[in-house]
Amino acid sequence: MLQIDTWKRVLIWLVCLAGLAMALPNAFYTRVEQSNDAVSAIELGGATSELTQQAGQWPSWMPSSLVNLGLDLRGGAHLLAEVQVDDVYASRMEAMWPEVRDALRPERGTVGSIRKQPSEADEIRIKITKPEGMSRALEVVRGLARPIQSLSGVGSYDIEVRSEGSIIVVQLSEAEKLASDDRTVRQALEIVRRRIDEVGTREPTIQRQGADRILIQVPGIGSASELKEIIGTTAQLSFNPVVSRGADEDAAAGVGNKVIPSLDDEGIFYTVEAAPVVTGEELVDAQPAFDQNGRPAVNFRFNTSGARKFGDYTLENIGSPFAIVLDDEVVSAPVIQSHIPGGSGIITGNFTVEESTNLAVLLRAGALPAGLNFLEERTIGPELGQDSIDAGKVATIIAFAAVLVFMALSYGLFGLFANVALILNVALIFGLLSVIGATLTLPGIAGIVLTVGMAVDANVLIFERIREELKTAKGPSRAIELGYEKALSAILDANITTFITAVILFAMGSGPVRGFAITLGLGILTSVFTAIFVTRLMIVIWFERRRPKTIEV
Structure with a gap:
């Protein structure tokens, strides 16, 4: 017989209500955003009448988490920077010269006096006045070599030492250059992230691209030049x-x-x-x-x-x-x-006060290990983002309406139950996006539209199984129960494989792809929940009240 324990019923409705409550602030996006910004400003600098008024636009006891809008929806700045990894070689050699000099000083009786000679950026050239002591000098300087601490450089050392007549030449090894390039880009990536975080911008996208490039996208910032001022200074x-x-x-x-x-x-x-x-x-x-x-x-x-x-x-x-x-x-x-x-x-x-504040931010965040060459810079206006939002709304509404009509015509009353679950499903997606602070991008909207189309798949499987069970002359109660039981494995198989795909997209993809993967993954979780639990609960409540002798699906 159809039966759902009372505690399970309460838990299902509580989850739905919590999802609706968390999604609600997104229906009043501008008002809630202004209120949140005012509350943050009051905490940092104290209250003013204007800030207090803005903070009061949204009740403090209500959830106030919002879905962050990505660069393509909100507008902002886009930069593609190339890290000048060669800059590190020169500074590395400059820092090594005192170490080489101090190591050779005790050997003056053997190697004579030592003099640094003009040299390329990635090497040190040292002249000794007693060439007959060259073998000892090379031995001492080679003793300064350190093993490379990276998987690609196992068994290699950071410097190579050779002689050219009375000149000792110290160079970075090729393995060390590769390891240094990787470290430099990683360090630059982290410092750029820290500098942008210091300014308090919302949900930036900062990613490594290729061997020596960094993609930086910051929604809501005024212009690309403003972003360059924050991150472009090396502050060494x-x-x-x-x-x-x-x-x-x-x-x-x-x-x-x-x-x-x-x-x-x-x-x-x-x-x-x-x-x-x-x-x-x-x-x-x-x-x-x-x-x-x-x-x-x-x-x-x-x-x-x-x-x-x-x-x-x-x-x-x-x-x-x-x-x-x-x-x-x-x-x-x-x-x-x-x-x-x-x-x-x-x-x-x-x-000026502003310059001293910015300098403190740069120094506190750390010095960029090398200069950045900006290969591409764009300022994306918010009106383009509004066009994307409007287009996304139209696409979602059309998809939503088409699915609702199809389900109602195909499955009658049961289709209406599925439609209610579909509405709850979309609300749960936005509630989860708000809770985790995810960033919604244009591909993310595409993920939601796709989820709307996919959300009824589980219900379709269930309803078709119920139809088949009804043909075997079983009663309506048993047919509904068997329909859910036999459709469960197919529902889980289909959604688990899609969820694995979403996880791979999130792990391997860049910003826009990740936005799609997040909404797709969350949509799968919420659609399975609404199909297996919410729709079933509505059918059980209806069945308990009506006790129909026959049902039509």
């Missing part, structure tokens, strides 16, 4: 010893040094040691602040390793100038007045 901070200061840009820097301009003093150039004492990678915090004269500045703090190096250098070089270099420009070059043991300091310059 370093602290370098100052060799000299002057007005000649073409002054001979000397081996191991470089000439860079001053950020604030036009026409002034500093000659600094290329190898920094501390880099921005060792920063753990940076916050906008004001200096002793009330001008905008940035406070910074190093980690333990950076604090120790910073403290040791300031202790040994009291009275010497020390350059704070940001993206190859000297922000300031204060004279070290005393030992600074705490690992913290302040960056001053001719900043």
Whole structure:
């Protein structure tokens, strides 16, 4: 006999009501979005009459989670950036020179004096005055090689060392270059994500494309140029010893040094040691602040390793100038007045409050390991997104109406039960999308339209099985029960295979494909739930009240 326990009935209706409640804010999208933004602004900066009024547009006791609209629906900025992985080779070699120099110094009796020679970006050339000690020099420098920590570089080392007459040549190995390229792109990807998250934008799409490219799509942002300002600056901070200061840009820097301009003093150039004492990678915090004269500045703090190096250098070089270099420009070059043991300091310059805040964000998020070359940039207007939404609404309404009419004509009263379940199904999809904070894209709308078409498949299987059982002269109660039992395996098989496809699309696909996979996967879950539980519950309630002798499906 048809029977569903009371607790199961209550649970099914509670799930449906919860889905409807979570989907409801999307019917008042603009009002709820303004209310949510006002609540967030009040929490950050305090309440004003205008913000309080906006926050009151939606009741605080009601669910307020919304489906996030993707770039193609909301408008925003699209960038395709290429990571300049070659930039890392030069900085890697610059950082390695002090290590090579310190390793060879104890061997001066064997190799003679050592001098760094002009060289390519990805190598170091060192001349020794006693060529007869070359074998010992090569042995010492090769001892600095480290195994490559990657699957593709197992058994390889990061540097290759060879001799050319009295010159030692240190180069990055090809395996290390490949590993370095991969690390650089991964690091750039993470830092871009952190920088965008710092700004508080909604649901950005940030993905790696190919070997050295990053796709960045941020809905709701004003323009591509605005997005480039957030992520395009490398913000590479370093602290370098100052060799000299002057007005000649073409002054001979000397081996191991470089000439860079001053950020604030036009026409002034500093000659600094290329190898920094501390880099921005060792920063753990940076916050906008004001200096002793009330001008905008940035406070910074190093980690333990950076604090120790910073403290040791300031202790040994009291009275010497020390350059704070940001993206190859000297922000300031204060004279070290005393030992600074705490690992913290302040960056001053001719900043505005906005510039100091942005600089703090960039430093806090981390320095990009290499520059970005923007190959493609587009600003997508919201009116295009509105056109997509309108087209999606039309397609959904047409599909919805066609399915409702078909089910009503094909299966009569049972078709009407399936139609009610279909409406609940769509509401449950939007409720789940809102709860998990998913982003709805144009392919996502296509997934919903497809789900509407597929949602009745399970009901069709069930109703056809009930028809077959009725032909065997079984009673209506037994026919309904057997129809659900015998159709269950086919329903599960069909939907599980489709769900596996959706999971693969989500795991392997990019942003738009993922949007389609999410709505398709959630639609499968909700359609199975509504077909197996909701439709059956409505049929059971109807049957208990009417007790028909015969039924027509």
